[in-house]
Amino acid sequence: MSDNNQDSAISFGPFRLFPKSRLLEKDGAHLHVGGRALDILIFLAERPGEVVDKRELVKRVWANVNVDDGSLRFHIAALRKTLGDTGKSARYVVNVPGRGYSFVASLTQVAPAPSAPPTAIPPPRSLPAPLARVIGRDEVIEKISAGLAMHRFVTVVGPGGIGKTAVAVTVGHRRLAHFDGHVFFVDFGPVRKPELAAITIASALGLSVNAEDPVPALLTHLQTKPTLLIFDSCEHVLETLAPLVERLVREVPRLHVLATSRESFRSDGERIFRLFPLDCPPRSDDLTVTDVLAYPAAQLFVERIAQSSGPFQLSAEDAPLVADICRRLDGIALAIELAAGRVNAYGIAGTASLLDSRFSLQWRGRRTAIPRHQTLGAALDWSYDLLPASESAILRRLSVFAGPFTPEAAAAVASGDGLSAAATMEAIDNLVTKSLIAPSAARTLRYRLLDTTRSYALGKLNEAGEAQRIAQRHAKYFRDLFERAEAETSAPLADWLGTYGAELDNLRAALDWAFSPEGDGRLGIALTAVAVTLWIRLSLFAECRERARTALAALGDHDDERVRMQLLAALGWSLMYGEGRAREARPILEATLELAEKLDDKDFRLRALWGLSIDQFNNGAFGRARALADRFAEAAAHSPDKTDLMLADRLTAVVLHYLGDQREARLRIDRVNSSLHVLAEKPKIFPLDLRISTQYFRARILWLQGHADQALALAEQNIHEGRANGHALTFCSVLGQAACPIAFLAGDYEAAERYGTELLEHADRHAIRLWGLWARAFNALVAAKRTDVDAGLPLLRDELNRAGDARFLPRFLPLLGELAACFGQANQVHHGFDTIESALARCNDRQERWYLPELLRIKGELMRKESPQSDAADACFHEAMELTAQQGAHFWQLRCAISIAQLRIGRDQRAEARAVLEKACNAMAEGSAIADMQMARDLIAQLRA
Numbered sequence: 001m002s003d004n005n006q007d008s009a010i011s012f013g014p015f016r017l018f019p020k021s022r023l024l025e026k027d028g029a030h031l032h033v034g035g036r037a038l039d040i041l042i043f044l045a046e047r048p049g050e051v052v053d054k055r056e057l058v059k060r061v062w063a064n065v066n067v068d069d070g071s072l073r074f075h076i077a078a079l080r081k082t083l084g085d086t087g088k089s090a091r092y093v094v095n096v097p098g099r100g101y102s103f104v105a106s107l108t109q110v111a112p113a114p115s116a117p118p119t120a121i122p123p124p125r126s127l128p129a130p131l132a133r134v135i136g137r138d139e140v141i142e143k144i145s146a147g148l149a150m151h152r153f154v155t156v157v158g159p160g161g162i163g164k165t166a167v168a169v170t171v172g173h174r175r176l177a178h179f180d181g182h183v184f185f186v187d188f189g190p191v192r193k194p195e196l197a198a199i200t201i202a203s204a205l206g207l208s209v210n211a212e213d214p215v216p217a218l219l220t221h222l223q224t225k226p227t228l229l230i231f232d233s234c235e236h237v238l239e240t241l242a243p244l245v246e247r248l249v250r251e252v253p254r255l256h257v258l259a260t261s262r263e264s265f266r267s268d269g270e271r272i273f274r275l276f277p278l279d280c281p282p283r284s285d286d287l288t289v290t291d292v293l294a295y296p297a298a299q300l301f302v303e304r305i306a307q308s309s310g311p312f313q314l315s316a317e318d319a320p321l322v323a324d325i326c327r328r329l330d331g332i333a334l335a336i337e338l339a340a341g342r343v344n345a346y347g348i349a350g351t352a353s354l355l356d357s358r359f360s361l362q363w364r365g366r367r368t369a370i371p372r373h374q375t376l377g378a379a380l381d382w383s384y385d386l387l388p389a390s391e392s393a394i395l396r397r398l399s400v401f402a403g404p405f406t407p408e409a410a411a412a413v414a415s416g417d418g419l420s421a422a423a424t425m426e427a428i429d430n431l432v433t434k435s436l437i438a439p440s441a442a443r444t445l446r447y448r449l450l451d452t453t454r455s456y457a458l459g460k461l462n463e464a465g466e467a468q469r470i471a472q473r474h475a476k477y478f479r480d481l482f483e484r485a486e487a488e489t490s491a492p493l494a495d496w497l498g499t500y501g502a503e504l505d506n507l508r509a510a511l512d513w514a515f516s517p518e519g520d521g522r523l524g525i526a527l528t529a530v531a532v533t534l535w536i537r538l539s540l541f542a543e544c545r546e547r548a549r550t551a552l553a554a555l556g557d558h559d560d561e562r563v564r565m566q567l568l569a570a571l572g573w574s575l576m577y578g579e580g581r582a583r584e585a586r587p588i589l590e591a592t593l594e595l596a597e598k599l600d601d602k603d604f605r606l607r608a609l610w611g612l613s614i615d616q617f618n619n620g621a622f623g624r625a626r627a628l629a630d631r632f633a634e635a636a637a638h639s640p641d642k643t644d645l646m647l648a649d650r651l652t653a654v655v656l657h658y659l660g661d662q663r664e665a666r667l668r669i670d671r672v673n674s675s676l677h678v679l680a681e682k683p684k685i686f687p688l689d690l691r692i693s694t695q696y697f698r699a700r701i702l703w704l705q706g707h708a709d710q711a712l713a714l715a716e717q718n719i720h721e722g723r724a725n726g727h728a729l730t731f732c733s734v735l736g737q738a739a740c741p742i743a744f745l746a747g748d749y750e751a752a753e754r755y756g757t758e759l760l761e762h763a764d765r766h767a768i769r770l771w772g773l774w775a776r777a778f779n780a781l782v783a784a785k786r787t788d789v790d791a792g793l794p795l796l797r798d799e800l801n802r803a804g805d806a807r808f809l810p811r812f813l814p815l816l817g818e819l820a821a822c823f824g825q826a827n828q829v830h831h832g833f834d835t836i837e838s839a840l841a842r843c844n845d846r847q848e849r850w851y852l853p854e855l856l857r858i859k860g861e862l863m864r865k866e867s868p869q870s871d872a873a874d875a876c877f878h879e880a881m882e883l884t885a886q887q888g889a890h891f892w893q894l895r896c897a898i899s900i901a902q903l904r905i906g907r908d909q910r911a912e913a914r915a916v917l918e919k920a921c922n923a924m925a926e927g928s929a930i931a932d933m934q935m936a937r938d939l940i941a942q943l944r945a
Contacts, residue, residue, distance in 0.1 A: 136296020
């Protein structure tokens, strides 16, 4: 629908499409359309009414790149969104199932674009040929093109290799018609002497200037017609070029200038357009091919692979690798193109593995590219060689930082050797202006080096012989920083982590250096000791464990007992909370306690006693756990810190709860709850959030005491608070200690499945192994209850076997009881008896009495399965009922009552059945909607009838 000379407009509804100019207007205003979506629209609009086969459409739009239907659907959806194609009133592009897509809009007119001249304007010889496609820059190109209509001097600023030249050249071709073809490209890259700037411009315009000063001739020549001058790679000639451009723009009314530079001109009338990296796929464990290819960085990578290696289809296996490559290359177009060129030789996985080597800086690109764009190293050499000595020194030293860094950190590490802190910050400001340092998007000001720049600068740091000295300075700074962090734990957790959690990558880099052959082991030991709080608060127990072991090995036989105590405590806690490896944790915590007693250190005495009590608790030694809890309470009684007394009550409440004394446990946990309003800080000796962890144990106790509605509401509130808190281990406990089991006991299997799934995802994401094992087994149990027990039972059994020794943790006991019940439902009663007897023996050996009434009830049900009128079953039920009375556990009483009533109904003892049910229902203070209460009410109604 267009001829060879004009860019004809395809008009439909309120839209006008200019295929050659690749423009879409709505009511005269430019619309932004993604490159692929625009390609699809142009192809379909050129064949109105026809059904275009999907394969033909993909081949036209993606050329040699093989993509799946999902990518096509994604861009069709984006196109429809832009057009407002709702599928109701306005229809433009329709899907013909099984065939393809069709452009169905009515073409009201076909008219040439108003600005198009009668004949095509050949580009001037100085303007490079247009690129076939500039991926991910459609919106940018449109904004700059529109900006040139409003402003006469625009500078595109960005780091080397980001695509400034490609964007400027594309804008130049886009604006050819507007300037009647008078668009000239001036490459200042080869110019070594700034004073030659004016002559270089004159030469590009075809002027022969013999005068010593070419500027008057330039001014005269440019007055004759509207002109666009594109100045490329201006950073090294700015001193001369900036005042010259300012004068040209001021004195030539019809002149427009579009410049590219790694820093702005800082001239009057200049409008700066900062070019950012291409959008990259986010970090995610479940990225599909379609997800990855929705991002321009990945589109560029895949397209360049196809151009260099032939037809290429991104696989589901390689998609996450491509996403990672793009992120690690910071969305820098040149870096992505160079990496894509290595895929033919190394494959995608091999290319990803090579990114960390300096060899990647020498990967070569297109032979036709200008020298400074043929390798990353050449591009960075160009920028580095332009820096004054002070700025190149600062850039080298800042490469020691891993990830973002604060201005304070930069000044502390990079200053010195004749450079003051003020001079360092001035140099950093200049490096930001020159696009070699990027301000990081955060609440507080932070800087970062792009990974490619950092790799290059690290090489320069080593070449200068400064690497060890600066690395030591870096490690010392973070040792001092985390010493301050230890003293600021009273700050809200989110604020504290916002300040110190952001330094995790720098902490790791400092420790890696400190314990390297060239490092400083004593500095590494000190840094490890002060960083423990960060790892605990981030629930990074595995990392804490390994770092503490490394530091202890380096400490050797040195007599720094305080540091040894700190490291032993960190190792003991990380083994206990992160891995549940109690056999290893106990002697380490005992050694911690011994040193704390020797040094008379209150905090570490309490830390060790807490850990040892939990250790005995996890090993089922509930009597010894209670004794250690009493020792903790005795030590806390002499503490001026009221938080220690609250921790003593909480620890004792938890032990009493599992011992089966729900009344005393309730008194203790309520006492903690009533004091939470005075809690000013997170306790140093407790790894969880005290407010939140108090509530999930209150919910458990309330549930057993028959306060079902309060327990459910508290568990729901606890989930919201746990999510908002952001502490990984705390949120695992919120879900695993209360939300999951309470939803299950309530008979709300839908909620139980939802919480169990969330717990498993959360535990896997944060590598909290024990909760992951429990969540898998719990989810298998829910599946067995919700669907088919015969299908779900083997999965539950397998998951419990996979848990290994973790099954002896208290949290696993109900799963073993339910396994026995499932065996009964599946008519495998003998397996059920084996399981229940093992669980009962465990409870009696360990004094683990809280779940004992339910285990006895399940045993009775297995007996009734074998013999419906079994007297032995009756005895089990009554023993269980007596325990519920002793413990004040009215929920277990309700369950026992239902089992007893069903046995009595089978014996036609209807009055006795009704009496036991009514007594149990009356004992339940609330919970009319839970499954067991409904069952009991239904039985009562039947008995009354």
